[in-house]
Amino acid sequence: MNPEDVIICRCSDVTLQDLYDLFEQGYETYEELKRIARVGMGPCQANTCGKMVQWEISKAFGIPLEEVDIRNTRPLTMGVKLSSIEAQADEE
Numbered sequence: 001m002n003p004e005d006v007i008i009c010r011c012s013d014v015t016l017q018d019l020y021d022l023f024e025q026g027y028e029t030y031e032e033l034k035r036i037a038r039v040g041m042g043p044c045q046a047n048t049c050g051k052m053v054q055w056e057i058s059k060a061f062g063i064p065l066e067e068v069d070i071r072n073t074r075p076l077t078m079g080v081k082l083s084s085i086e087a088q089a090d091e092e
Contacts, residue, residue: 008056009049011042019053023060030057030070046070 006016014037022033030053033039039053040046046053050070058065 008052009037009039009042011040011044011048012038014039014049016056019056020060028057028061030054030068033057040070 003017003020004015008014008016008019018037019033019039022036027033027036030040030050033053034041040050054065054068054070057063057068
């Protein structure tokens, strides 16, 4: 199977060949791939591609699969009422 024909991340249209090329350029972690190729940043939020990317990183670098982190956990954010923003702007 041709790596150029294998879509890994459908949301960002990243192929298996794209991953191989990034590995050759020295990118080794999921976070690096996310920042460079936008893997896992589409509407599915890595629910479709995350495990495939994790598997490819594991294979490429000989890292046990369970040791390949696929995403950083970000803290939840709180909403801000527009009236609060407006009040702050009025004070300044």
